[in-house]
Amino acid sequence: MAERISVLVVEDHRVVAEALAALLSAELDLEVRGIAGSVKEAVAAAAALLPEVVLLDWRLPDGTGAEAAIGIHSKAPDAAILFLSADDSEETMLAALEAGASGYLTKSAPGDQLVGAVRGAAAGEMLIPPGRLAALLRSQRRLAREEVQRSRLLGDLTLREKEILRLMIHGADNRDIAAALHISYETVRTHVKRILEKLDARTKLEAVVHAIEAGLAQELG
Amino acid sequence: MTRGRVWTVLIADDDELVCEALADLVASEPAFKVVGVAKDAEEAVALGCDRLPDAAIVDVRMPKGGGLRVLREISACSPKTKVVALSAEPEKASEEAMVAAGAVAYLTKGVHGGQLLDILRDVVTGGSGR
Numbered sequence: 001m002a003e004r005i006s007v008l009v010v011e012d013h014r015v016v017a018e019a020l021a022a023l024l025s026a027e028l029d030l031e032v033r034g035i036a037g038s039v040k041e042a043v044a045a046a047a048a049l050l051p052e053v054v055l056l057d058w059r060l061p062d063g064t065g066a067e068a069a070i071g072i073h074s075k076a077p078d079a080a081i082l083f084l085s086a087d088d089s090e091e092t093m094l095a096a097l098e099a100g101a102s103g104y105l106t107k108s109a110p111g112d113q114l115v116g117a118v119r120g121a122a123a124g125e126m127l128i129p130p131g132r133l134a135a136l137l138r139s140q141r142r143l144a145r146e147e148v149q150r151s152r153l154l155g156d157l158t159l160r161e162k163e164i165l166r167l168m169i170h171g172a173d174n175r176d177i178a179a180a181l182h183i184s185y186e187t188v189r190t191h192v193k194r195i196l197e198k199l200d201a202r203t204k205l206e207a208v209v210h211a212i213e214a215g216l217a218q219e220l221g
Numbered sequence: 222m223t224r225g226r227v228w229t230v231l232i233a234d235d236d237e238l239v240c241e242a243l244a245d246l247v248a249s250e251p252a253f254k255v256v257g258v259a260k261d262a263e264e265a266v267a268l269g270c271d272r273l274p275d276a277a278i279v280d281v282r283m284p285k286g287g288g289l290r291v292l293r294e295i296s297a298c299s300p301k302t303k304v305v306a307l308s309a310e311p312e313k314a315s316e317e318a319m320v321a322a323g324a325v326a327y328l329t330k331g332v333h334g335g336q337l338l339d340i341l342r343d344v345v346t347g348g349s350g351r
């Protein structure tokens with residue numbers, strides 16, 4: 001008989017972990033070598049067992065599945081990581097793929113789909129819920145575009161303009177800004193005018209809205 | 222344990238996978254029979270009051286009222302039901318509230334399947350589950 005596919009199950013709800021292990025172990029070609037209930041345990045188990053496939057819960061008590069995936073790959077670079085999560089949002093799936101996941105299954109996936117996914121992951125396949133790939137790629141492209149736009153906008157602004165924009169986002173008017181930065185009211189007006197031009201806005205409110213839409217608000221703090 | 226007796230159990234948890242795993246675990250023991258699986262507090266109360274189970278494994282955090290509501294309402298309509306609380310995280314306040322309201326045991330999700338079955342056996346035969 002061919003060598004069995006070694007699996008590590010990472011799930012903090014122990015009864016669920018045992019059920020998953022029992023489901024997989026019932027297959028002749030699969031072997032669950034260990035169960036871990038936290039990121040720390042998962043990384044240690046991956047280092048000790050070098051599993052071919054890791055079935056990884058997205059939510060763990062000491063970190064996210066993405067953190068666990070990165071830690072596991074640092075110890076077992078060849079392990080294929082299959083995420084199992086109740087969260088089927090595009091954001092979480094993209095984060096999982098970026099963390100090096102070979103696949104993403106929702107917790108409502110039936111048992112035979114799980115078994116098939118483990119076999120597929122061991123064979124080097126990429127597994128994403130049917131019908132989600134196109135939407136994920138669209139999201140990824142949109143996020144990449146937004147990132148480019150954000151970098152471009154931020155790159156166009158001088159340090160002083162970024163400082164002033166940050167204060168504008170926090171609701172400061174020109175006089176507040178002048179006082180906060182110890183510069184004249186007229187200088188603030190000149191900076192604001194340039195910010196509006198660079199953000200393609202007609203009013204300060206519009207500039208703030210554009211900045212928030214482009215995700216600049218988080219970067220500026 | 223009383224020979225031949227089958228104890229009825231209700232399971233209530235909003236996580237589908239947890240429900241399935243608990244139901245499979247409990248059903249794997251011939252002395253237990255799962256008589257209902259609920260996904261929220263309202264459903265748990267309705268099933269509990271209809272089936273009058275010997276024991277109920279109840280998630281502390283659940284939509285439509287949480288485990289405390291389930292415990293109080295099932296205790297009122299089915300006083301014989303022993304409620305075992307299952308919590309995602311150990312939380313002192315919720316443990317105290319559940320125990321004060323009559324839960325016979327308070328377990329966290331690190332509990333192994335074997336331990337859970339031992340506790341269930343203990344509580345249905347009159348033990349404290351501890």
